[in-house]
Amino acid sequence: MRQRVRKLIGTVLLLVLVVVWAVSAMALAQGRVTDLPWAWQTVSYILLGTLWVIPAGLLIRWMERPDRPRPS
Template identity: 80%
Template structure:
């Protein structure tokens, strides 16, 4: 698959990832996290806000992979 197509697909998937992750994190934070103590709330908010970087980084790595020379 050419890099140009991978970037198009990856951009759409990255936008979907951010939207789905944000909505899921908000739902989880409103439901369960508010019942925890302040320190555990802080840890949960930091993790929910930062863990999307892992799948996003893998997706960006896939997008930036060079084309195969055929």
């Protein structure tokens, strides 16, 4: 797969990831996190706010791979 196509697919997937992660984090934060003590709430909000970077980073790494040389 050419890098140009990977970047197109990756961009769409990143947008989907961010939207799904945000909606899921908001639902989780409104439901279960509000019942926790303040220290656990802080940890939960930090984790919910930053863990999306891991799948996004893996996706970006895949998008940026160089193309394989074409056989002559």
